[in-house]
Amino acid sequence: MEGEGSKLLINQSIIVNPLIMARPREFDRELALERATRVFWAKGYASTSTEDLLVAMRIGRQSLYNAFGDKRALYLEALERYQRGTTSGHLQRLKGPSSPLAGIEALLLGLIAEDDGQRAMGCMGVGAASEFGTGDPALVELRAKVVPVLFSSLVERLHEGQARGEIDLAMNVEDAASFIQMTMTGLQLAARSGAGVDALHALAHFAVDRLKID
Amino acid sequence: MEGEGSKLLINQSIIVNPLIMARPREFDRELALERATRVFWAKGYASTSTEDLLVAMRIGRQSLYNAFGDKRALYLEALERYQRGTTSGHLQRLKGPSSPLAGIEALLLGLIAEDDGQRAMGCMGVGAASEFGTGDPALVELRAKVVPVLFSSLVERLHEGQARGEIDLAMNVEDAASFIQMTMTGLQLAARSGAGVDALHALAHFAVDRLKID
DNA sequence: TCCATTATTGACTGATTGATCCATAATTAG
DNA sequence: CTAATTATGGATCAATCAGTCAATAATGGA
Numbered sequence: 001m002e003g004e005g006s007k008l009l010i011n012q013s014i015i016v017n018p019l020i021m022a023r024p025r026e027f028d029r030e031l032a033l034e035r036a037t038r039v040f041w042a043k044g045y046a047s048t049s050t051e052d053l054l055v056a057m058r059i060g061r062q063s064l065y066n067a068f069g070d071k072r073a074l075y076l077e078a079l080e081r082y083q084r085g086t087t088s089g090h091l092q093r094l095k096g097p098s099s100p101l102a103g104i105e106a107l108l109l110g111l112i113a114e115d116d117g118q119r120a121m122g123c124m125g126v127g128a129a130s131e132f133g134t135g136d137p138a139l140v141e142l143r144a145k146v147v148p149v150l151f152s153s154l155v156e157r158l159h160e161g162q163a164r165g166e167i168d169l170a171m172n173v174e175d176a177a178s179f180i181q182m183t184m185t186g187l188q189l190a191a192r193s194g195a196g197v198d199a200l201h202a203l204a205h206f207a208v209d210r211l212k213i214d
Numbered sequence: 215m216e217g218e219g220s221k222l223l224i225n226q227s228i229i230v231n232p233l234i235m236a237r238p239r240e241f242d243r244e245l246a247l248e249r250a251t252r253v254f255w256a257k258g259y260a261s262t263s264t265e266d267l268l269v270a271m272r273i274g275r276q277s278l279y280n281a282f283g284d285k286r287a288l289y290l291e292a293l294e295r296y297q298r299g300t301t302s303g304h305l306q307r308l309k310g311p312s313s314p315l316a317g318i319e320a321l322l323l324g325l326i327a328e329d330d331g332q333r334a335m336g337c338m339g340v341g342a343a344s345e346f347g348t349g350d351p352a353l354v355e356l357r358a359k360v361v362p363v364l365f366s367s368l369v370e371r372l373h374e375g376q377a378r379g380e381i382d383l384a385m386n387v388e389d390a391a392s393f394i395q396m397t398m399t400g401l402q403l404a405a406r407s408g409a410g411v412d413a414l415h416a417l418a419h420f421a422v423d424r425l426k427i428d
Numbered sequence: 429t430c431c432a433t434t435a436t437t438g439a440c441t442g443a444t445t446g447a448t449c450c451a452t453a454a455t456t457a458g
Numbered sequence: 459c460t461a462a463t464t465a466t467g468g469a470t471c472a473a474t475c476a477g478t479c480a481a482t483a484a485t486g487g488a
């Protein structure tokens with residue numbers, strides 16, 4: 001390509017630094033992406049029209065296609081951004097408390113939004129898994145990049161819990177880590193199905209109690 | 215309405231017995247409904263076009279609208295039929311073994327299809343919950359009619375497990391029943407996400423082991 | 429000031445959507 | 459046979475879909 005300036009990769013979006021400057025974008029790309037995320041999160045991919053997106057993002061049609069490519073690319077970027085944010089939060093809560101079991105409890109309780117509207121949206125990642133299953137390679141790959149991160153941190157904390165005597169040494173930590181991740185998706189789907197805060201808290205506590213040595 | 219004969223309500227579909235007979239249906243309604251179910255199950259509601267349905271059901275467009283109303287009515291009937299079938303299977307497996315914990319184990323293992331294609335479809339009910347959340351009153355109502363049936367049977371078997379000394383008397387059986395139902399959805403979603411038979415079996419066994427007195 | 433480039437706006441496109449219309453066929457009661 | 463009724467198949471519909479085009483605006487460098 002001729003006449004192209006240097007490229008800087010910042011936060012997954014390509015910032016072109018052209019030799020000759022062009023008209024600057026009028027909207028906040030990150031804000032628009034966040035707004036798009038909310039729509040996809042609430043309604044899923046197929047049920048979200050580009051018109052829905054334009055209204056929520058408060059930009060024109062051509063701006064969407066200029067800045068994000070197309071509907072699918074926007075969805076993938078929204079989901080990736082969402083996963084990055086939530087995974088970071090999960091890891092923080094898991095690793096926060098000094099007690100491993102308290103960390104796991106914080107992880108599970110952290111999934112449960114107090115606000116009814118927010119809680120009823122469930123988890124966008126779970127929604128994506130349910131909508132596309134194993135049918136979309138790009139989503140499978142994205143999932144494969146996110147899930148193991150939390151998994152290994154869980155294994156770590158579970159080992160730590162065994163060393164501290166909080167968790168039975170006979171328990172297989174990999175199985176336990178998978179079980180906790182399954183519990184997370186179970187909680188998210190229960191939330192999406194309309195479960196209340198108390199019911200979800202009870203579920204989370206019950207699950208954590210199952211890991212305690214007695 | 216004039217000239218209308220008696221109505222018999224059979225299996226949720228209205229069988230009209232008109233005074234004057236009309237042209238009989240050429241296709242098997244139940245078979246067509248089963249074929250429609252597979253499509254909705256695999257792809258979800260929004261991503262399924264009426265054309266998809268016609269091809270799978272092997273009927274003409276007008277036949278679909280005559281026999282089932284419209285796309286939404288067909289979906290609701292398919293989901294209801296699906297739920298009736300699966301719930302019946304769940305109850306059978308739960309109540310089959312003489313040991314309550316073995317029943318719960320059979321319930322969970324029974325969710326895991328051996329066939330890869332079938333397993334990767336997950337559960338249509340879970341898919342519906344994920345796709346519509348609490349947004350569709352008809353689906354919320356349908357769920358509210360199905361979930362408590364299994365729940366009360368679970369409570370029953372858990373009580374029985376406590377009486378037999380398989381389960382700790384200190385365990386709250388309602389919490390445990392909810393936990394098992396959450397585990398079921400977690401398993402279904404893991405299956406939809408591509409988990410293999412072995413991984414799912416391990417998850418099921420781990421969950422059941424958490425209920426055992428030690 | 430003019431140029432090269434990108435952003436914005438609104439009209440537009442062809443395809444697909446769910447659903448209906450209509451002509452014809454098949455059935456049984458009378 | 460005729461009448462009444464429902465089923466079928468093909469054409470068709472208006473609405474919506476995702477995406478493109480083209481005209482204009484804004485920017486900084488030359």
